[in-house]
Amino acid sequence: MAYMCLTAHYVDSDWKLQKKIINFYLILNHKGDTIGKAIESGLLGWGIEKVFTVTVDNASANKEVGAFVKRRVNAWKGAVLGRENMHMRCEAHIVNLIVNQGLKEMHDSIAAIRNSVRYIRSSPARLQKFKICAEKEKIEYKGGLVLDVQTRWNSTYMMLDVALKFEKAFVRYEEEDDKFVSYFMDKDNGKKMIGPPIPTDWKATSVFVKFLATFYEVTLKFSSTLHVTANNFYHEICEVHTILNHLTSTRDPLLSSMVKNMKEKYNKYWGDAEDINPLLFLAIVLDPRYKMGYLKNCFESIYNAELVARLVMKVESLLQ
Missing domain, CATH: 1.10.506 (GTPase Activation - p120GAP; domain 1)
Structure with missing residues (x-):
């Protein structure tokens, strides 16, 4: 058994970001349907039917959790921008997994x-x-x-x-x-x-x-609760990618071994941009400081031209 906390993030009528804990649950097991039903119960209990994303950690069962919540919210006709992009991986948890490899x-x-x-x-x-x-x-x-x-x-x-x-x-x-x-x-x-x-x-x-030190700063940025963080997500991923790539050829035997392990974990979650929720790319485009030009530049610094074209098309389709 374990405990689960369900937290709601939303923008109020004064355009201020709010974070509220709406329920605690005793989870009898870690099966996807069990956790999904608990989330469903919490949402219905508060009369919440419109859901943008559901953020969970990277436990294998949470893929089933995401699928379960997608089905339920879609049945309520409350999915924002369609249900396909509802499941959001916790980026701070991914950084935690990457660093623990080191x-x-x-x-x-x-x-x-x-x-x-x-x-x-x-x-x-x-x-x-x-x-x-x-x-x-x-x-x-x-x-x-x-x-x-x-x-x-x-x-x-x-x-x-x-x-x-x-x-x-x-x-x-x-x-x-x-x-x-x-x-x-x-x-x-x-x-x-x-x-x-x-x-x-x-x-x-x-x-x-x-x-x-860099990974610590990235974790702090991802974990902030007082302001929106999604628009900084890909900028931080690019920085992590650059650091790991730069140190791949280091002559320090300790760093070399650490970076190799961390790069393997990085590639598992962020190596293929098509596995990343595109709403995180959309957040960058909607940030007036960055826009599409910045996002394309980030893509081109990491991926080949064919993949860049597919990613740009995916983001543009969300803007329509």
């Missing part, structure tokens, strides 16, 4: 830093001793250590970014706390815990954090 290459270095942060944060006395170490190393950063939520890569990025600022403090702390090193050795199952971080871990993390 995280696999950094597992040991991340674990070493995470375990060290967890140890220090587990007691006020350790935190105070760490603060003194930071002062002795003349570290100017005034924030505190951050422990990540392992299922959310952006929190891992923030943990590593902050930890790098305290690298010298970690080294000094290891020298001044006799129990720190033994913490990584004394485990009930007899296995050594990964850590503490060594110079190669800090070096790899430094490269990793600089590389992921």
